[in-house]
Amino acid sequence: MINGAVSSDRQVVIPLTIRGNAGYDRDIEAIIDTGFDGWLSLPPSLIAALALEWRQRGRAFLADGSECVFDIYEGTTIWDGQNVRIPVHEAETAPLVGMSLLDGYELVIQVRSSGTVTIRKLTS
Numbered sequence: 001m002i003n004g005a006v007s008s009d010r011q012v013v014i015p016l017t018i019r020g021n022a023g024y025d026r027d028i029e030a031i032i033d034t035g036f037d038g039w040l041s042l043p044p045s046l047i048a049a050l051a052l053e054w055r056q057r058g059r060a061f062l063a064d065g066s067e068c069v070f071d072i073y074e075g076t077t078i079w080d081g082q083n084v085r086i087p088v089h090e091a092e093t094a095p096l097v098g099m100s101l102l103d104g105y106e107l108v109i110q111v112r113s114s115g116t117v118t119i120r121k122l123t124s
Contacts, residue, residue: 002080004032004117012109012117014097018042019076019083020050028095032107032117035063036098040077041091047073052088080105080121 004014012032017025026046038060042052052073060068075088079101086101108118 001121002119004119006109006111006113006115006117008113010111010113014117014119016040016095016097017078018046018050019078021053022049022051025078026050030095030097032102033096033098036096037100038089038098039086039100040075040098041089041093041096042075043092043095044090046095047088047090050075055087058089077101080119 002014004012007013013029014032015027016030017027019025026049028046030040042050052075055072055074058070058072060070062068071090073088073090074085076083076085078084084101102119104122106118106120106122108116108120110116
C-alpha cells in the first residue's frame with residue numbers, strides 16, 4: 001500500500017523513491033496526474049543527477065492540441081515495496097506519476113486540504 005496526501009492547492013502527492021544509476025536512491029514527492037498515460041515524468045536536472053539511461057524520443061499530444069517531443073529514459077522506482085523498471089519521460093515540471101504506474105491499483109483520494117491518498121493493489 002502507498003499513502004500520500006492532498007496538498008493545500010489540491011495536488012495529489014505521494015512519496016516515491018527513484019533508484020539512480022549513480023549509485024544512490026532519491027526520495028521525492030510526485031503528483032498523481034490522471035491525464036498522463038505514461039509511467040513517470042521527471043525534470044532534466046533530476047534525470048541527470050540520477051544518471052538515468054536514455055532510451056528513445058517520444059511524442060505526445062497535449063490537452064491544448066499541441067504536440068510535444070521529449071526524451072525517454074529508463075529508471076527504477078520502489079513501487080509498493082518492489083523495484084520496478086519503468087520508462088521515465090523528461091519534462092520541465094514537478095515529478096508526475098501517470099496512469100501506467102497506477103495500472104492494477106485502486107486510488108482513493110479524500111479531496112480536501114490534508115486529505116489522505118491511498119493506493120492499494122487490486123486483487124484478481
